[in-house]
Amino acid sequence: MAGYPPTMGVSLENLAGSFFIDGLDKERARRELRQRIPAGQHSYVRDEWRDAGTLEELLFCWRWQADVDPESGDVVDLHFCGENVGEDEVMFGALAPFVRAGSYLEMDAEGDRWLWSFDGAALETKRATISYE
Numbered sequence: 001m002a003g004y005p006p007t008m009g010v011s012l013e014n015l016a017g018s019f020f021i022d023g024l025d026k027e028r029a030r031r032e033l034r035q036r037i038p039a040g041q042h043s044y045v046r047d048e049w050r051d052a053g054t055l056e057e058l059l060f061c062w063r064w065q066a067d068v069d070p071e072s073g074d075v076v077d078l079h080f081c082g083e084n085v086g087e088d089e090v091m092f093g094a095l096a097p098f099v100r101a102g103s104y105l106e107m108d109a110e111g112d113r114w115l116w117s118f119d120g121a122a123l124e125t126k127r128a129t130i131s132y133e
Contacts, residue, residue, distance in 0.1 A: 013108045014080045020100035021055070023073030029098040030055040033062075036094040062091045078105065089125065092116055096123040 021029055030052075037049060052058035055075070056066045063082035066075045092099075101120030107113065113128035 011110055012080055014078075015106045015108050015113070017078065017103075017105040019075065019078040019103045019105060021075040021095070021098050022100070023069070023075075025098040026055040026073065026075065029095055030058055032098070033058055033091060033094045036090050059091075062088070064091070080107075089116075089123065092118075092123045097121055 033055070034049075034052075049058060049061040052061055056068060059066050059078070060081075063080060065079045065081045067077040067079070068074065069076050096118055097120075099118040099120070101118060103118040105116045107116065113130075115126045115128065117124045117126060
């Protein structure tokens with residue numbers, strides 16, 4: 001079993017979700033997320049993070065693609081895109097105060113499943129349990 005949340009090199013897939021950040025909060029969310037990338041310890045973020053001028057560009061550096069409403073600028077969904085390099089909980093912890101309460105992402109890493117859920121202030125990771133009856 002890969003463990004959850006997985007570390008580097010594990011195949012990661014988001015199975016389902018509902019994710020929302022208000023367009024008016026995106027700049028504050030971007031600034032908070034940039035502060036979570038420690039100097040000299042950013043191997044889990046694409047090198048382009050220094051030049052990321054928008055939240056969407058910075059999320060992409062963490063290997064997440066944001067769907068944005070063209071009229072409001074709201075982030076209306078989020079999809080994993082790329083090879084997992086770990087530290088996603090760092091990213092989601094930084095974003096949690098800006099993510100609408102009730103948002104969630106259901107994830108799978110080589111058979112291990114979990115849910116990242118947001119309450120409008122914090123991130124919670126819930127491990128899935130599977131039972132056969």
